[in-house]
Amino acid sequence: MTICIIDSSVILTSLLNLKPTSEKKFKNILQQQKKGSTEVYSTSFLSLEIANGLRFTIKDSTLAKEVFDKFSALPIQYFSLNASQIKEILEISYELQTTVYDTSYHFLAQLLDGTFYTCDEKYYQKAKALGKIEFL
Numbered sequence: 847m848t849i850c851i852i853d854s855s856v857i858l859t860s861l862l863n864l865k866p867t868s869e870k871k872f873k874n875i876l877q878q879q880k881k882g883s884t885e886v887y888s889t890s891f892l893s894l895e896i897a898n899g900l901r902f903t904i905k906d907s908t909l910a911k912e913v914f915d916k917f918s919a920l921p922i923q924y925f926s927l928n929a930s931q932i933k934e935i936l937e938i939s940y941e942l943q944t945t946v947y948d949t950s951y952h953f954l955a956q957l958l959d960g961t962f963y964t965c966d967e968k969y970y971q972k973a974k975a976l977g978k979i980e981f982l
Contacts, residue, residue, distance in 0.1 A: 848884040849960025853951040854895035859965040868982040890926045
């Protein structure tokens, strides 16, 4: 079973058709999930990150809510991190000079022995040495 962890950059890039190659890869991940060969996970705060990204990307609130509905229908399993894990994520984010949010997705990939997929090139460049990450 393949385990994929996705962040808000993948979702927003795909739903807003910002980068066709990323969108294609994400659709492939979802097709593999339908076949039962892949599980898709994210952190429990993904919905808030998506809503915030829509708020500052789409000027029309009605359209933003429609896109959010499409996101809400995606078959993503949410993982809640505990205080000890967040403390470890905080330390890693200091080491990498990255946000706790971005680092948490990567941490989850390591925890679940999966691959973290992101469209955030800045984070990818800072963290690729840790492994378990793929830039879309």
